[in-house]
Amino acid sequence: MQSKSRYRPIKIGDWIIVLLSLSAIFFIPNYKGEKIRIIVDNEREFIYPLYENRELEIVGRIGTTTIVIENGKVSITDAPCPLKLCMRKGWISKKGEQIICVPNRILIKIEGEYLDAITE
Amino acid sequence: MQLQNRTAYISLFTAAAISLFVIETFIPRPVPGIRLGLANIFILLVLVLFGFKEAMMVGMFKVIAGNLLIGRLLTPSFIFSISGTIMSVVVMYLAEKYGKKISFVGISILGAEAHTTTQVLLASRLFLGNSSFLYLLSPFVILSLITGSITGVTAYWLYLMVERRINFA
Numbered sequence: 001m002q003s004k005s006r007y008r009p010i011k012i013g014d015w016i017i018v019l020l021s022l023s024a025i026f027f028i029p030n031y032k033g034e035k036i037r038i039i040v041d042n043e044r045e046f047i048y049p050l051y052e053n054r055e056l057e058i059v060g061r062i063g064t065t066t067i068v069i070e071n072g073k074v075s076i077t078d079a080p081c082p083l084k085l086c087m088r089k090g091w092i093s094k095k096g097e098q099i100i101c102v103p104n105r106i107l108i109k110i111e112g113e114y115l116d117a118i119t120e
Numbered sequence: 121m122q123l124q125n126r127t128a129y130i131s132l133f134t135a136a137a138i139s140l141f142v143i144e145t146f147i148p149r150p151v152p153g154i155r156l157g158l159a160n161i162f163i164l165l166v167l168v169l170f171g172f173k174e175a176m177m178v179g180m181f182k183v184i185a186g187n188l189l190i191g192r193l194l195t196p197s198f199i200f201s202i203s204g205t206i207m208s209v210v211v212m213y214l215a216e217k218y219g220k221k222i223s224f225v226g227i228s229i230l231g232a233e234a235h236t237t238t239q240v241l242l243a244s245r246l247f248l249g250n251s252s253f254l255y256l257l258s259p260f261v262i263l264s265l266i267t268g269s270i271t272g273v274t275a276y277w278l279y280l281m282v283e284r285r286i287n288f289a
Contacts, residue, residue, distance in 0.1 A: 008223055009223060009224055009225060009272075009273060009276045010223055010225050010226075011221050011222060011223040011226070012221050013219055013220075013221035013222035013223070013226050014222060014223055014225045014226035014229070016226075017222065017226040017229050017230060018225075018226075018229065018265065018269075021229060021233065021261055021262070021264070021265040022262070022265065024257075024258040024261040024262055025258070025262060027257075027258040028258045028259060028262075095255075096255065
């Protein structure tokens with residue numbers, strides 16, 4: 001076996017690796033959401049800005065779901081479904097978070113870039 | 121070094137890697153998916169002392185026997201475990217062979233980062249089919265930097281002790 005006692009614990013290359021890895025800090029994504037997308041029954045889609053307070057009433061498959069957008073947070077406050085799981089989910093505010101109401105076929109998710117309210 | 125001695129040391133390090141892998145699962149984790157990667161200490165040690173083939177062997181034994189012991193063999197998390205280990209050994213080997221100015225800490229950090237990056241990419245491509253898991257990539261790279269440094273320093277410390285003994289043996 002060749003002797004490798006030339007190994008020191010930290011060499012110049014290690015510092016470069018540490019610095020390169022630390023630069024990943026700059027790539028930590030912005031978790032702040034900017035708009036919400038509501039998909040109903042997989043065919044109707046609504047997009048609203050997150051920072052405008054409003055109350056929406058979306059008619060899904062079994063009834064009307066009330067969605068409240070308030071100070072950058074979204075919640076379902078009233079739902080026709082039997083278990084009310086979507087209401088128990090509470091308020092969501094971060095990018096990528098979702099509220100799903102299966103009986104009423106409603107999916108709310110928070111997304112990144114801002115788009116004006118579009119109704120498709 | 122004679123073959124006998126070599127086999128004995130590799131088996132010893134394999135056993136140590138498996139033990140650390142299992143013991144590590146006893147440590148409570150605040151966030152799932154984050155481990156210290158203590159078994160990597162011995163994989164790195166074997167890589168430096170003996171070479172790529174032996175290190176890959178220790179890694180495979182660690183993954184298969186370790187996951188068997190904690191009851192995760194052939195579960196979805198086992199796929200993450202084995203692919204992460206393979207990538208980490210390959211990256212550590214390349215760093216050890218071609219990085220003349222890289223030492224234990226750097227190799228260990230690169231190995232830890234290869235491990236987590238493989239797992240995040242796998243999770244986002246294979247299992248979920250969406251890219252939301254990629255948001256985890258940069259925080260995980262920072263975490264691997266910390267855990268990789270810890271295992272790298274430990275591996276260097278062990279290397280100093282072991283090398284002296286092996287040379288005198």
